[in-house]
Amino acid sequence: xxxxxxxxxxxxxxxxxxxxxxxxxxxxxxxxxxxxxxxxxxxxxxxxxxxxxxxxxxxxxxxxxxxxxxxxxxxxxxxxxxxxxxxx
Numbered sequence: 001x002x003x004x005x006x007x008x009x010x011x012x013x014x015x016x017x018x019x020x021x022x023x024x025x026x027x028x029x030x031x032x033x034x035x036x037x038x039x040x041x042x043x044x045x046x047x048x049x050x051x052x053x054x055x056x057x058x059x060x061x062x063x064x065x066x067x068x069x070x071x072x073x074x075x076x077x078x079x080x081x082x083x084x085x086x087x088x
Contacts, residue, residue, distance in 0.1 A: 015072040
């Protein structure tokens, strides 16, 4: 029982890391590009990088949200199907 529970926890942690990691990586990359652009052009606008990061994250979640959340939904369904085994 504890092995199955530990296995499910590891699966959930990996699924959540993938779900959160992709938008975080995109936000980091877009922030780096905008910061580099601001340094080159000497634009000192604080809201420019935040706006681009928020827009990039929203676009990633809109485009790839179903694909990114699929493994997490599968794991959740598996937990509910195997709940009687885990409860004992």
